[in-house]
Amino acid sequence: MTVKVIPYLVMDGNANEAIEFYRDALEAEVLYKQTFEEGPENPEYPLPEEAKNRIMHATVKVGENEIMFSDTFPGQSHQIGNQVTICLSASDSQKSKKFFEALQQGGQVTMPLQETFFSPAYGSVIDKFGVNFQIYTEGEH
Numbered sequence: 001m002t003v004k005v006i007p008y009l010v011m012d013g014n015a016n017e018a019i020e021f022y023r024d025a026l027e028a029e030v031l032y033k034q035t036f037e038e039g040p041e042n043p044e045y046p047l048p049e050e051a052k053n054r055i056m057h058a059t060v061k062v063g064e065n066e067i068m069f070s071d072t073f074p075g076q077s078h079q080i081g082n083q084v085t086i087c088l089s090a091s092d093s094q095k096s097k098k099f100f101e102a103l104q105q106g107g108q109v110t111m112p113l114q115e116t117f118f119s120p121a122y123g124s125v126i127d128k129f130g131v132n133f134q135i136y137t138e139g140e141h
Contacts, residue, residue: 001095006087008068008134012078015055015071026062033058036073040117050074057118085124085132093121096137103127103135 011018022028037052054071068087072078090096100113100121106128113123113135121137 001090001092002138003091003095004066004087004089006066006068006089008070008085008087010078010083010085011055011069011071012083013054013071013074015058015069016053019055019058019060019069022060022062022067028060028062028067031059031061031066036071048074085134087134087136089136089138091138093137096121096135099133100125100135103133 009015009018016033019028019030019033023030034056035052036047036054036056039056041047051074054073055069056071058069060067060069088096088099090099097113100123104125104127108126109123110126110132111122111124113121116122119137120139122135124132124134126132
């Protein structure tokens with residue numbers, strides 16, 4: 001079982017610009033990049049035009065480490081200073097559940113741990129110290 005701690009930068013519509021900046025400045029390799037438009041459609045929630053070219057998720061590699069990125073969805077609040085979250089990536093759903101349950105104690109769940117189209121167990125929580133965590137489980141689901 002593996003566990004990784006990955007900085008996750010949440011931008012306000014300029015993630016693509018940031019990715020290109022870090023690619024050049026830090027000699028980063030873009031491993032993955034997907035816009036909201038490239039994600040699966042949900043007929044109950046049509047994608048607004050202003051969201052289509054925003055980054056849903058991206059990963060770049062700097063040396064031996066990774067940094068992840070996304071843009072906020074139009075209308076979501078964004079404040080300089082809260083755009084960095086910690087992504088705990090585990091290869092085991094039970095370990096992800098354990099992390100999530102521990103971090104939510106005295107904190108606030110912002111997305112319940114659940115199966116998504118990209119992870120068998122994903123959720124987000126702000127711990128009692130105000131640190132934003134995303135819990136991500138690798139693997140097939």
